Amino acid sequence: MSSICPFSKSSAAGSCPMKFDNKTGQKTKDGSKNDEHKDSGTISPKCPFGYDSETFKLGPLSCMLCRALLYESSKCVPCFHKFCKVCISRFKDCPLCGADIEKIESDNDLQATVDKFIDGHARIKRFQVSADSKEVGHEQKNVIYGDVSMERGAFLVQQAMMAFNGKNVESAKSRLNICAEDIREQLKTQGNTPELCSQLGAVLGMLGDCCRTTGNSGSAVNYYEESADFLSKLPAKDLELVHTLSVSLNKIGDLRYYDGDLESAKTYYTRALDVRRDAIMERSNVSCQIVDFAVSLAKVADVDRSLGNEDAAIKGFQEAIDRLESLKLNSSDAALKQRRLSVLQFLHNQITDKQSSVPNTSV
Template sequence: MKPVCPFVKAARPDDVSLKKTSESPKQHIAQDVKAKQESAEPGIVSPKCPFGYDSQTFKLGPFSCMICQALLFDSSKCVPCSHAFCKACISRFKDCPLCGADIEKIEPNPDLQTLVDRFIEGHARIKRSQSDEDAQNEKKTITYEDVSLERGAFLVQQAMRAFRAHNIESAKHRLSLCAEDIREQLDRMGNTSELCSQLGAVLGMLGDCCRALGDSVSAVSYFKESADFLFKVQTDDMEIIHTLSVSLNKIGDLKYHEGNLEAARSYYSQSLDVRRKKLAGSPSQTLDVAVSLAKVADVDRNLGDESMAVNGFQEAVELLESLTLNSEEVGLENRRISVLEFLKNQLDSKE
């Protein structure tokens, strides 16, 4: 069974440290789309968007916000020029980014938003029969898919654009739609590895959105649910493992800032266990293990267990000092040096 949405390998919106794979997300999407097309029923063609939106390419259309470059959310228009943008985006401006006119006020544009919502609801959900008989009779048989691969990629793409432009509510809404699609599939097909990994990734992104909005309770809830689904996936895929460990670490971070150190240590330790088991000599995974060791050691120090903290910091230092990177891995080397410097500072502070 093919995945519903090809974003298993996609980085979280705020996960800038995620190691890039040899193939770009665009290449993964293209390969999955091709595979789906090859396995499709005879006489059925993949749907094309009449507005030119495509999950594989960057395009803006009449339903796009020119500021965040994602589909309009909470559509609003400037007065007097009437140019439309997302409310969160245009609220940062005093004059229209398109025409330069002074903005006297911002008004809701519910009619346009209704069109956008209807477009999202129907996007890439239709397959049309192209049989000779239908062509002769000028009839078109329309079959609605449960959830299409293109729709999932499309929603995640729009969410990522909105998140990067700090339109968090828009990103959250698109990801929620995607999660609903996958949950419907789970209800029908059960907890398959593909669906669990996809839902785990989307829930983690939703956790990032809630954290960005300052809603730590909802963020923890999403991260926990993300981890639950990713734990069900029996895989050696490093990106899925990374996503699982990141979800656990982010719960630990939120608990740490709440002052719940015992809970923070529990989640940091779970993340460390996941990373240890899947280390397999990968440089990026070795760095991840060192970071997890540092997080656990930091909590141990705050809990008053200095000997455990020192042991953790020293183990992390030894890991990084033994790590050899080639000249092409500049990003990893810079990260290794930065983490190593932090660890040595932690050890020096208690000498």
């Protein structure tokens, strides 16, 4: 795994050779600032295409449709504007110039450049390297180079989220798979640390979302289960981890429910309920956890109703209602208030309409 910028034949590890003077805008030979009044300095990383942790922007390696880095780079003929294959395949006219698209051709050379860029800028961890003293003019200056990548995995996840929001699911999966691969390599050397387990659990959950979006429920369940496995290894003290774990379990339950496997759905819903019950026993004053707990009660109760356990269903719905109605929220919690009201409305409908059999999948 290379940590060298792909646009450089030789540079400090993790640094991009294209540095610019802040005052003149001129590129310096060694990347140092042209400042005669300082004996040392820290060089802000600058990639020639602007893809660094502070100034990320759309550029020649980006798809203007999904706004992520190009994946399966393709060019329109005859205008030769370039997009991701999946993105441009939805159009008959070029979305940039309006020209009729006669055909779409792969641009393997450009994609190779994108892949090298990702390998050099995303698959490395942020660190700083002290370079040897550099001579600028008549002075010796000690320059510290900064890595142009974002924190570990953040760049890839950022790209995946942009691609996913742009409906390029295959691009999102590709970036997330690279991220997961990198974290697995770290696990081999560092063991199951809380940080790595939480990172991998989150990434696997996102991969599950990608598969679920494309209708591949089998792969989605596998990713969600692996995500839950890693997250279950962590102490249930982090609220975000508790939420992520319970959501993964609920998503498996949803998929099992839609497949008609109600017993399996109830098993996963109950596991999520237990995780959330333990969380509110640990911290009973966290409002969002109480709402999550009520949602889990509703999911289990809904399956009980579908299985013919009406008494258990009514009991579960009523407990959820009691929890939410006793919840006091601050005036600033507008979003949580709306969510509470939405869940309460669903619960009251279940009490009054015993024929309803549609599960709540809002969480």
